[in-house]
Every structure is written in structure tokens, then in C-alpha cells.
Amino acid sequence: MTIHKTRMLIIGSGPAGLSAAIYAARAGMEPIVVQGLQPGGQLTITTDVENYPGFRDVIQGPWLMQEMQAQAEHVGTRMMWDTITSVDLKSGPPFVAKGDSGDEYHGDTLCIATGAQAKWLGVEGEQAFSGKGVSACATCDGFFYRGKKVVVIGGGNTAVEEALYLTNHSDDVTLIHRRDSLRAEKILQDRLHKSDKISVLWNKTVEEFCGEDGKGLTHLRLKDTETGEESRFDTEGAFVAIGHAPATELFAGQLPLDPSGYIEVAPGTPKTEIPGVFACGDVMDHTYRQAVTAAGTGCMAALDAERFLGTLEVARDEMAGADA
Ligand SMILES: Cc1cc2nc3c(=O)[nH]c(=O)nc-3n(C[C@H](O)[C@H](O)[C@H](O)COP(=O)(O)OP(=O)(O)OC[C@H]3O[C@@H](n4cnc5c(N)ncnc54)[C@H](O)[C@@H]3O)c2cc1C
Numbered sequence: 001m002t003i004h005k006t007r008m009l010i011i012g013s014g015p016a017g018l019s020a021a022i023y024a025a026r027a028g029m030e031p032i033v034v035q036g037l038q039p040g041g042q043l044t045i046t047t048d049v050e051n052y053p054g055f056r057d058v059i060q061g062p063w064l065m066q067e068m069q070a071q072a073e074h075v076g077t078r079m080m081w082d083t084i085t086s087v088d089l090k091s092g093p094p095f096v097a098k099g100d101s102g103d104e105y106h107g108d109t110l111c112i113a114t115g116a117q118a119k120w121l122g123v124e125g126e127q128a129f130s131g132k133g134v135s136a137c138a139t140c141d142g143f144f145y146r147g148k149k150v151v152v153i154g155g156g157n158t159a160v161e162e163a164l165y166l167t168n169h170s171d172d173v174t175l176i177h178r179r180d181s182l183r184a185e186k187i188l189q190d191r192l193h194k195s196d197k198i199s200v201l202w203n204k205t206v207e208e209f210c211g212e213d214g215k216g217l218t219h220l221r222l223k224d225t226e227t228g229e230e231s232r233f234d235t236e237g238a239f240v241a242i243g244h245a246p247a248t249e250l251f252a253g254q255l256p257l258d259p260s261g262y263i264e265v266a267p268g269t270p271k272t273e274i275p276g277v278f279a280c281g282d283v284m285d286h287t288y289r290q291a292v293t294a295a296g297t298g299c300m301a302a303l304d305a306e307r308f309l310g311t312l313e314v315a316r317d318e319m320a321g322a323d324a
Contacts, residue, residue, distance in 0.1 A: 009107025014041020016281025019298030040065030125209030133217020
């Protein structure tokens with residue numbers, strides 16, 4: 001077992017973790033990034049990215065993340081092929097994290113950038129047509145379906161927000177919900193019902209996403225939850241909006257989580273309730289969930305960590321002085 005020590009330990013290698021690493025490395029904090037099971041994060045499972053600033057032409061998600069990692073390494077970040085299996089936040093700093101490899105990581109500061117994963121329906125065709133007509137992010141992919149007939153699947157706030165957002169690109173949006181009423185907040189429901197671009201299909205579940213190889217999604221196979229009757233619904237774009245699951249199991253009981261499992265931070269900052277422990281990106285943000293916002297909060301975490309280290313070092317110097 002090896003112990004790796006650093007002034008900033010970063011768990012997660014998506015846009016949040018790598019941006020934190022770039023800032024921390026350039027501040028001389030010699031950060032370590034533990035990459036986890038999805039090196040590069042969620043953007044590695046998408047293709048076209050058209051809204052990350054700095055690129056006039058469409059870029060590919062995996063390429064963007066390779067570049068971000070190369071930049072982080074170039075300025076002095078150590079990348080570790082490991083997944084954190086437990087953390088001890090109560091007795092730090094240093095904060096201790098154990099890896100699946102058996103190694104230990106000790107960080108004077110800790111940056112949690114473990115992200116979130118969209119929840120999927122788990123039905124046939126969903127993954128096969130992911131990125132080819134099936135998406136879990138209207139803000140990311142809605143633009144690619146402008147002028148087309150699209151559907152949103154779900155009944156909570158996320159689904160209604162996605163449907164409303166899609167009316168910027170399409171005049172024909174259908175919300176498909178398995179029940180006969182929505183869970184979304186009333187104000188969102190009011191906006192939905194006022195829109196003449198959105199219709200709702202009640203009591204229907206999606207049984208299968210259907211299409212042709214090379215052509216992408218062409219239609220859905222639906223089932224009525226009351227009668228059991230099956231039907232076909234033609235669409236080229238389907239947005240699954242049944243929520244996200246933040247990767248916070250490791251921190252439950254050690255940090256306050258909100259009712260949906262996201263890490264709670266002081267408003268407008270990446271600071272958790274434990275001094276020296278920061279959270280950035282999708283793991284603390286259920287509102288924006290974009291690469292650029294994840295990168296922004298990663299930057300904030302590194303800047304705040306640097307300030308924290310300054311105060312920690314002053315305190316250590318004072319203690320050493322008192323002991324002398
Ligand atoms: C299909 C798709 C398309 C998208 N398209 C766009 C787009 O066009 N534009 C846009 O701005 N956004 C897009 N997004 C959203 C964007 O990808 C996210 O907002 C962003 O990736 C969040 O970054 P993050 O760093 O917070 O987390 P993530 O990207 O989720 O990264 C989390 C990281 O944490 C690591 N991790 C988790 N648990 C552990 C552990 N125990 N130990 C070590 N590491 C761990 C993972 O391996 C991963 O590296 C898209 C998302 C999806 C799913």
C-alpha cells in the first residue's frame with residue numbers, strides 16, 4: 001500500500017475536477033486527481049459539443065476531455081487510475097481517502113467532483129440510440145433537433161423544464177408521462193399548460209426506442225398504463241427526463257446532502273460545512289448541470305482551497321511558535 005500526499009486531493013476527472021486541478025497546479029498545490037470509473041466524466045459518453053466556449057466548430061466530448069486532462073497534466077497534476085472507496089472527512093486535515101487499488105490519498109484540502117449520472121428508463125433501444133435521437137439533456141442537445149418533432153419523458157420538474165426549454169427549438173413538443181398528473185411544481189405546470197407548443201400524453205410508458213442503424217431514432221413503442229394497449233409514436237428526438245443521481249454515497253453521514261442527494265454548499269461557493277472540503281460540478285448543482293458551470297465551480301474550489309491552505313499554514317506556524 002502506498003500513501004500519496006498532496007495539498008489538494010481531487011476526486012473525479014470530469015470538467016469540474018480537471019478545472020480545479022489546472023488552477024491548483026498553477027498555484028503550486030501539486031494536486032492529485034483520482035479519476036474513477038469514468039475518466040473524463042460524462043462528456044466522454046457524448047459526441048457533439050457545441051456550447052463549450054472557445055470553439056467555433058462543433059467539437060467531440062471525448063476529445064475535449066482529453067485536452068482538459070492534457071492541460072491539467074502539463075501544468076503539474078498527477079492523475080491516478082483509481083476509484084475512491086471510502087473517505088474520512090471528520091479527522092482531517094489531512095483528509096484521508098482509500099482507493100480500490102489499496103492505496104491511500106492524504107489531502108490537506110479535498111475537492112469532491114464526483115459528478116452525477118442521468119437516470120435512464122432501462123428499456124430496449126435506449127442506449128443503442130443514445131446520441132442518435134435519445135438524450136438526457138435538452139440544454140445540451142435540444143439545438144440539434146430544431147424544427148423537429150420531439151418528446152420528453154417524465155413528469156417531474158426536470159421533465160417540465162426540459163419540455164419548456166425545447167419550445168425554443170421546436171413547435172411540436174410532447175410530454176409523455178406514465179401517470180395522469182404531473183409531480184412538477186404548480187408554477188411549472190401552469191407554464192407548460194399555457195404553451196401551445198407542448199401537448200401531454202398521459203398514462204403512457206415507453207416500451208422501446210425504435211429506429212434504423214445509421215438513420216437514428218424514428219419512433220417509440222408506447223404502452224397505455226390503464227388499458228395495456230400498445231401504440232407507435234413517431235419522433236426523431238426523445239429526451240429522457242426522470243432525474244439525475246449524484247455520486248455522493250461516499251459522503252453520506254459525513255456531509256449534509258439535500259433531499260435529492262446533492263452535496264450542500266454555502267450559497268454561491270463550493271464550500272461544504274467542513275473547512276477544507278469543497279464540492280464542485282454536478283455533484284453539488286442540480287440546476288445548471290453543464291460542463292462550463294462544472295468547470296467554473298472547479299475553478300472556485302481551487303481558489304478557495306488555496307485561501308484555506310494559507311490560513312491552515314498560518315495556524316500551523318503559530319502552533320509551532322507556541323510550542324517552541
Ligand atoms: C450525454 C450527455 C451529453 C452532454 N452534453 C453536454 C454539452 O453538450 N454541453 C455541456 O456543457 N454539458 C453537457 N453535458 C453535461 C456535462 O457532461 C456535465 O454537466 C459535466 O460533465 C459535469 O462535470 P463534473 O466534473 O461535475 O462531473 P462528471 O463529468 O460527471 O465527472 C465525474 C467524475 O467523477 C469520477 N468519480 C465518481 N465517483 C468516483 C469515485 N468514487 N472515485 C473517483 N472518481 C469518481 C468519475 O469517474 C468522473 O470522472 C452532457 C451530459 C451527458 C450525459
